[in-house]
Amino acid sequence: MLKVENISKSFGEFKAINNLSFEVQIGDVMGFLGPNGAGKTTSMRIITGYLKSDIGNIFIDDKNFEADPIQAKSMIGYLPEGVPLYLDFSPYLYLDYVCQVREIKNSKKSIEKVINDLQLQEVKDVRIETLSKGFKRRVGIAQALIHDPKLLILDEPTDGLDPLQKFEVRKLIKNLSKNKAIIISTHILDEVPEVCNKCLIINDGKKVFEGTPNQLKRKVGKSLDEKFRKIVN
Ligand code: ADP
Numbered sequence: 001m002l003k004v005e006n007i008s009k010s011f012g013e014f015k016a017i018n019n020l021s022f023e024v025q026i027g028d029v030m031g032f033l034g035p036n037g038a039g040k041t042t043s044m045r046i047i048t049g050y051l052k053s054d055i056g057n058i059f060i061d062d063k064n065f066e067a068d069p070i071q072a073k074s075m076i077g078y079l080p081e082g083v084p085l086y087l088d089f090s091p092y093l094y095l096d097y098v099c100q101v102r103e104i105k106n107s108k109k110s111i112e113k114v115i116n117d118l119q120l121q122e123v124k125d126v127r128i129e130t131l132s133k134g135f136k137r138r139v140g141i142a143q144a145l146i147h148d149p150k151l152l153i154l155d156e157p158t159d160g161l162d163p164l165q166k167f168e169v170r171k172l173i174k175n176l177s178k179n180k181a182i183i184i185s186t187h188i189l190d191e192v193p194e195v196c197n198k199c200l201i202i203n204d205g206k207k208v209f210e211g212t213p214n215q216l217k218r219k220v221g222k223s224l225d226e227k228f229r230k231i232v233n
């Protein structure tokens with residue numbers, strides 16, 4: 001579904017991403033881990049077409065992203081870091097706006113589906129500004145899902161949520177994974193075995209581990225121990 005091939009990206013002299021490659025298939029939930037500044041957000045911006053890599057290629061369904069960026073973007077849902085939203089809008093109006101931008105036909109049906117799936121019924125007509133963090137996050141995830149993308153990129157989807165809200169977002173991700181390829185970046189190592197079947201760790205823009213949560217566990221000891229926590233926190 002997604003193939004990232006030898007991408008590198010520098011900001012001035014600083015190399016943020018250094019020759020990164022990986023693949024994600026439908027059914028995969030890949031945990032994307034690494035300390036602050038490792039290059040997770042930059043990688044996600046490149047995959048979603050918000051930034052261009054200096055070298056390397058992104059393939060979506062075997063097609064080079066650059067060959068038809070609009071078609072590629074139509075297959076990707078993206079929750080950016082920090083969940084930017086139009087705070088003056090209600091969830092319903094915001095989702096309607098996203099439908100217009102994405103030129104979604106039958107938008108009413110698509111909006112109703114995500115409002116239902118993300119349990120936004122009770123808040124759909126109130127200003128986003130007044131919503132709790134958990135509801136805001138769900139609105140952000142709803143806009144990422146509204147066009148039923150095959151590839152879903154979620155940048156720190158549980159960051160800053162309380163334990164119950166975190167649990168609900170993880171449950172949602174698990175339910176979505178059947179017919180999508182999903183990448184979630186996270187600081188929380190415990191999330192990896194809980195929701196992911198793959199994980200990739202980067203540090204200083206370079207891949208330092210790729211494998212299953214079990215392989216990761218074996219690598220770092222019986223449990224996900226202190227030594228490893230230091231790498232990802
Ligand atoms: P992460 O999401 O893993 O915390 P980022 O991808 O946000 O990491 O950042 C990786 C590195 O690239 C950081 O050192 C950051 O300061 C730098 N960086 C990211 N975006 C820019 C930019 N637009 N200009 C300059 N440096 C940037």
Ligand code: MG
Pocket residue numbers: 040041042081
């Ligand atoms: Mg980040």
